[in-house]
Every structure is written in C-alpha cells, then in structure tokens.
Amino acid sequence: MKLENPTPINWKFSERAEQLQSSVIREILKVTMRPEVISFAGGLPSPETFPVERMKAAFDKVLSEQGKTALQYGPTDGYAPLREFIAASLSTADCKILPEQILMVSGSQQGLDLLGKVLVDEGSKILVETPSYLGALQAFSVYQPQFESVDTDEHGLIPASVAAKGEGARLMYALPNFQNPTGRTLSIERRMELVETCARMGIPLIEDNPYGDLCYSGEPLPKMLNMNPNGVIYMGSFSKVLTPGIRLGYVVGPVPLIRKLEQAKQAADLHTAQLTQMVVYEVIKDGFLGEHIPTIRTFYSRQCDVMLEAMTKFFPQGVTWTRPEGGMFIWVTLPKHIDSKLLLDEAIQHNIAFVPGGPFYANEAEKNTLRLSFVTVSPERINEGIEKLGKLIKAKM
Numbered sequence: 001m002k003l004e005n006p007t008p009i010n011w012k013f014s015e016r017a018e019q020l021q022s023s024v025i026r027e028i029l030k031v032t033m034r035p036e037v038i039s040f041a042g043g044l045p046s047p048e049t050f051p052v053e054r055m056k057a058a059f060d061k062v063l064s065e066q067g068k069t070a071l072q073y074g075p076t077d078g079y080a081p082l083r084e085f086i087a088a089s090l091s092t093a094d095c096k097i098l099p100e101q102i103l104m105v106s107g108s109q110q111g112l113d114l115l116g117k118v119l120v121d122e123g124s125k126i127l128v129e130t131p132s133y134l135g136a137l138q139a140f141s142v143y144q145p146q147f148e149s150v151d152t153d154e155h156g157l158i159p160a161s162v163a164a165k166g167e168g169a170r171l172m173y174a175l176p177n178f179q180n181p182t183g184r185t186l187s188i189e190r191r192m193e194l195v196e197t198c199a200r201m202g203i204p205l206i207e208d209n210p211y212g213d214l215c216y217s218g219e220p221l222p223k224m225l226n227m228n229p230n231g232v233i234y235m236g237s238f239s240k241v242l243t244p245g246i247r248l249g250y251v252v253g254p255v256p257l258i259r260k261l262e263q264a265k266q267a268a269d270l271h272t273a274q275l276t277q278m279v280v281y282e283v284i285k286d287g288f289l290g291e292h293i294p295t296i297r298t299f300y301s302r303q304c305d306v307m308l309e310a311m312t313k314f315f316p317q318g319v320t321w322t323r324p325e326g327g328m329f330i331w332v333t334l335p336k337h338i339d340s341k342l343l344l345d346e347a348i349q350h351n352i353a354f355v356p357g358g359p360f361y362a363n364e365a366e367k368n369t370l371r372l373s374f375v376t377v378s379p380e381r382i383n384e385g386i387e388k389l390g391k392l393i394k395a396k397m
Ligand code: PMP
Pocket: 043, 106, 107, 108, 109, 110, 133, 135, 175, 180, 208, 210, 236, 237, 238, 239, 244, 247, 248, 249
C-alpha cells in the first residue's frame, strides 16, 4: 500500500534546525573523495595506524566469551572496567581520578554536544580560542550561545584575555595540545594561569585533548585536569590513538556535572555501544597503547617533517606557518590580501585540497589562513601537492 500522489514535504523545521549548516569540511571532503585529488583537508587519522587485526581478535574474544553481555543494553555511564582503566590512567601522584567522574560517550564530539546541552542557554556567553575546532563551534551553536573569542598569539591562548573577557561566561573551551586547527601547544605556565583564572572566575574549563598523546618527542605536558579536577572538564577520545570508526570517547569532570551529562545522554542515545567499549577494553587492558602510540608518533612526525620541508622549499616569502610538536595539523598564514577560500577554488581545479581558515573563527575571521593535514597523504604526494600549492600562492603575491 502506497499513496498514489505522495504529498510534497513542506514541514516546518524548528528555529534551531533552520540555523544549522553543513560543516565546510564535510563539503570539501566530498570533493576530495576523487582519487586524483591530493587532499590536505581531512582531519582523518591515517588508516595505516589502525590496529585492524588486534581489533578483529578482540571482537572475536569478547563475542565468544561475553557475547550476551556485549550485545545487551548497557549502563549510561559506560562499561565499568573501561571507566576504571581510564580513571587510573588519568590519575597522577597528587590527583586521583575516580571512575564515577567519567562518562563514556559516542565519540568526544557527543561530549561537546552534551556539554552544550547542560551548560549553555540561548544567549549565554561562551569562550573559545581564536581560531578553534570547527566541530565544537558547530556543536555549541545549536544551543545559540554568544561566542566570545579569546585572544591568541603564536604560543596559543592568552590567559589574560580570559580574565578580560570572561566575566559571566558559562564555559571556556580550550585545546592545549597540538590544537585543531593551528597545531599549537599551550605552555605549562599558561595552562596554570588559565586554570587559575577560570577557577577564580567560576568558569568551567573544558580541556579537549584528542591529540595529546601524539607528541613527536618527549612526554605529553601535564593535563589541566590534574591541576584542578574540580574546575576542569576533560575530554578524551580513542579516535586518534585506535580508530575513529568505533566512536568512543569520554568526558571527565566533577561528579554533579557527570550525573547531569548522564541524564542528557540517557535522553540522547541511552548509552554508548556496549560491544565497542568491551572490545576497546580488551585491546588496551594489558598496555597495548604503550606500544601502539609510539608507532603513530613516529609516523606522524615523519609526515610532518616532509610537509614542513616541502613548504620551506616551495612556499614564497611572506607566507608563514606553525611548526607543530605533535598531532596532525599545520596552520598557514598567507599575506593579508589573499583569501584562502578563493585560493581553494583554484586549488581544487588543480586537484589540491585544504581547509580554508575562515570557518574556524567564531567571530571575525582571518580569511588569509588555512589548515593543512599531513597524515593521510604519501610523502611523494605531499611534495607534489605543496609544490603546486606554492605556485598558486606565488601567482597571487
Ligand atoms: N575535538 C577535536 C579537537 C577534534 O579534532 C575532534 C575530531 N576531529 C573531536 C573533538 C571529535 O572526536 P571524536 O572522534 O572523539 O568524536
């Protein structure tokens, strides 16, 4: 049975839905699916790093030994052994994190949405870095906040700007490690100052840290979470250290906040997939990440070096860029008169893609900026792509 003349849809979307927009990156990614395109656009981790066999064995083991639990509904806060494991790994000598401070989420992106839901009202002031992670701006936008852009310099976010602009803010969203999009890292001194400033002003400080483990040398810098566990909401993810397709992340915070987020999550999706949580626990419980993460670091660090070298060789004078100490991104600043969106239109004609910087700004955009990702393209193609991009930029100088 089917209507003979189906009615055309003219339903009214909510005001909230009316102001939703597709992510610019997702739109660009459609173009970059073409194999001839050299894409520095995606924020995708390299599939070379995915531990496919290990995951396969773990799925097998979990399903054989605990199949009925793994395929059943689970608790909203997440699989207890995994939460215990994460709590222990985040604890330091003088800062113990408890499992009840942890909520497992379907990717840290869901954590951003839930935080928006429980912390932001229409018109609430929220503080974000200049520039900031586009996906967070999108997630928070749904709740119609007033974005306040915190000043940054070549060393990242400037804490004094939080003090100057933050009065009454509902949250401060910060990316201290190998920031998306700039690749910058916040010094220990600035972390401490930011933690103190937010604590003094009563502003919840969100520390989003999906790239923190991907440092190219030395050890990761201390987490702001451990500097003040009562004032910081920490977000972690398995996307960049295992695989993004499993959609698994976590939010860590004071228990009253976690209970509130849990209520919001219940309404959103009941709980994060039990099977994937059990599989990830199976994969990491005996220290697998300790061997696996260094291989990702080495791989990404080499890729980054290749791109930086190519940029030095092929980009004209007057163009500057960041030198990340970890993560997946380089941020490029062109001379003021070059609009990177227009440059992208041309670059795509030459089968090169990147993400123009504009959408990463919550307020006034610096249109002469762009983001390059170096992890999914082979060294030869990085060289080829950067050479072509260099020529296109030179033509506009
Ligand atoms: N935060 C940042 C800064 C990111 O770059 C990303 C993914 N690109 C996310 C959060 C979302 O990650 P997940 O896959 O855990 O949802």
